[in-house]
Amino acid sequence: MQKQNMAEGVLLPLFFRELKLAWSGGGGAALPVGFYAGAATLTPLALGPATDLLQAAGPGVLFISLALASLLPMERLFQADLEDGTLDVLASSGASMTGIALSKTLAHWMASGLPLALVAPLLWVMLQGPGEAVLIVLGISLLGGLAFFFIGSIGAALTAGVRRGGLLIALVALPLYAPATIFGASALYAAAEGRDWTGSMALCGACALVAIALGPFASGAALKTALD
Amino acid sequence: MQKQNMAEGVLLPLFFRELKLAWSGGGGAALPVGFYAGAATLTPLALGPATDLLQAAGPGVLFISLALASLLPMERLFQADLEDGTLDVLASSGASMTGIALSKTLAHWMASGLPLALVAPLLWVMLQGPGEAVLIVLGISLLGGLAFFFIGSIGAALTAGVRRGGLLIALVALPLYAPATIFGASALYAAAEGRDWTGSMALCGACALVAIALGPFASGAALKTALD
Amino acid sequence: MVNLLNVSKISASRGYRTLFRDLSFSASTGDILELRGENGSGKSTLLRILAGLTRAESGSLKYEIEGDVSSLKFPVHFLGHQDGIKAQESVEDQMIFWARFFQADKAEIRPALERVGLWKRRDVPGRGLSAGQRRRLSLARLLITYRPIWLLDEPLAALDVKGQEIVKELIAKHTSEGGVVVAAMHGHGFENAKVIEVKPFSKKIKTIPTNSLENA
Amino acid sequence: MVNLLNVSKISASRGYRTLFRDLSFSASTGDILELRGENGSGKSTLLRILAGLTRAESGSLKYEIEGDVSSLKFPVHFLGHQDGIKAQESVEDQMIFWARFFQADKAEIRPALERVGLWKRRDVPGRGLSAGQRRRLSLARLLITYRPIWLLDEPLAALDVKGQEIVKELIAKHTSEGGVVVAAMHGHGFENAKVIEVKPFSKKIKTIPTNSLENA
């Protein structure tokens, strides 16, 4: 009989499996990326080819698209496991719900949040953003994505197994997305216009930190309720 | 033993049930609306409060958000029925797959496409669009939504029951969304700037017509494959 | 006696495995066919083929129904492992939908639910039903409108003793009215049933599907 | 003999209905408890309570395990109606995940799959499994790591005759090693099992949950 070390015993295997499932199908990791790329591709079509308008609107549109794309995987984040009984087995094994929520959210961020951040510089250039700023765009998208995923997972856990889950997630999570959106977008604008972007980026990072620190606890507690 | 009249026997009950389920939960009809409203609310946060930029980017952002929001319900449009066995019963009853696809798509358009169009004028005003144009905005959103839903349903049927369905839908549907997006957005811009919007709107309507005429057949054929 | 159902020489495979080959049988009014075989032998697959959901690899399948059912492409009721119950809809609402879909009289709903013992639980949403109650609800769907052929996948699973009795009575009644029942089964079966063994084909026969590229 | 499991006076209700009240029982090493009752009587609910997934309305539940399991909050294996099988993952990959999750040796996977007769199907993805094969895969999960208490919801459902034999042997082996099995059952049961009836509470007892506002 082995001793169950929670940190290793739950976090790592769950994390890797989620990562794998998210990409090998069903987890829907790819939808956000397709969605994000689609949004950024449609933007010039809708706004028209005028370069100055694109440049003015681009950073904002990019960051909103990131926020919305991050919201997409949330609906199924816990619901699939809840419906097919996986969560029952995980929970009855004595694993901590906080750990489960943390590893699943982190895995989904790796599966879709990271790719989202990686394509961000590409889309930035497509939307006529200045080429020098691509690394900053990458950094901001990483931080913003972390904030969005960990905040979103609270909404996901609260509404897992609930009627009208979809609208509820949007209603619960989007207001909480606001601070990260404001700081992230303003950092992007600063980078685009060559102003100092460090302050806004630090605030965006603070949002991400708070989300990572609090999110898993809230999600874990909410998941326990969903199982009941 | 009654005679099964396909038009009434399948279309209507299925249509009404889908409509009801979509709103009473699970169907996720509300997510697109929350998402759409959220997108439009986040836009000013990200773009900053400068009125002229908002006015210049507003119509385009609004129409892209509509396209993306219409894509959301597509992932689960047929998948839920496929997974829980409802589609088995529907299909083995001898109902035509085209009819099934038509009634489900129409019901989802009623459940989320119509509300999307109804909130569009509100968001238009929030994004500083001119108040006189709200009716035109409503009309364009109705047509655009129809096009997006019926094109999207083809993607949904093609990818139902397939690994990595999410990305595939986005990949299959978004390119087909381009014409409707271009015409719809240019009609919105024309309306915003007081130019003649009828030509673009007619083209957008043509996209919707083609989608409605061809969509259900393509979706029906694809669904048969998914069941196999 | 009429042959309602004629199956000749159908084969099916999944992945790289042939499940069964050249299976032939027929059923006439009043027959109960029991599909028997190990787990994974292909009983569910065969039922899905009979229901027109899955294509057989080869072979033919014919329904010969007389009377006023010519407009029914498939004169069957199919009850699979997956039960098509919506989590958020109440028992009664689900029945109302199926009644409308099959163009049955709404008055049939109450007797059907009473027959399977769910009338008192008509307000419970799908997600609240126990395993046996879900099965009972699926069975109630078969009762609201008559279809001559019933295709049932493990109809007794998850039911308590009383529930199994009910199913047996329903099946006896259906066949006595001229219907046919094809049921995949484990364990105890029905009286007077014909048994059809679903077996992996013998090792000697090589798996070369007729439409395979290998022949090319 | 040690009491591994002590349940005293637990009650549960769902929706507006009380399922059972003040149910008490205990199990000591080597016991098989069979939960019996009609469809919808609350057997699955009771098992979920025992697994720590659902809260009982009142009453208490205690596990008393000796030895090196103090770090296990719940020393149980739970096998519910829902089997937690991922459609896109192969049988073997799913087992590899559970082995890592339960910190078991990977070498345990092969014997476990062989025991339930799935080793030859280890490459089949979850969605390709037949109903009985799904059940077998869930059972294999219990075999890769030892936990003293098994909570099984209709373990014999969907299995063929051979499969049912296997389960009976597994359970006999587990209890002979000092484990406890609690199983919700219909139909034929296990040898030497204690039966626990799960019944709706009698009319005489009034439904007043202790923490109810009705007392106000």
Added chain:
Amino acid sequence: MISTFANPLKFMNATRWVGPVLLGLAVITLGVGIYIGLFIAPADYRQGDAARIMFIHVPAAMMCMGVYSFMVSASISSLIWKHALADIAGKSAAPIGTVFTAICLITGSLWGKPIWDTWWEWDARLTSVLILFFLYLGYMAIWSAFETQQKAARAAAILCMVGAVNIPIIKWSVEWWTTLHQKASIRLADDWREKLSKPSEIIHSELPEPFLSPLLTVLVGYGLLFGALVIMNMRAEIYARRAEVLIQRRYAEEDED
């Protein structure tokens, strides 16, 4: 005192008359405060009569944050002590808080039109109040989405506590970002501890006295109104749950026939 709020029975007995009495006091206070504000206080020398909307707006803005804070403490006690009355208190307060937030938003917009020449600006304070409004809506939506009260209570409490981060943002948004909206001019005096003996000086205000006193009167009126409505809502909720228990009994009896 504590036990009064921990025991439904005692709560029901103790509050039978509290609701109506508080309601009466609230109506009187609000009437007086609004009357002074609208008719007696002098018009602002720069804004004219438009400034009178302040007597509705500012207290409502304070209340919408206060009510949310009340709900946060109810949520904490609900999660820690798992007490039904705390759940009910939070649930009962939410619609009232939503209305205060709506009043703040609407009067703010009305005021903004003449002063800033726009109904709405995406200013930090305005936006954070809008977010508060959405949080209230989300909280109520969570309550109605679950099938059982216990589940709903836990989920709503979690959301409420997470949303608490918004309160300091609203409060200090005007300090952190220089924006359109004006900074706080009413606060506790820096040395309020020493002034406890002279209550009139505890509150430090840059507003001249003729503006301050009607404003505080309306605030007290709002507070009384909130107290009255919460208690009445809570009583209604308790009655509703009793009715549910009775229905439960009916079903149980019907099942056995």
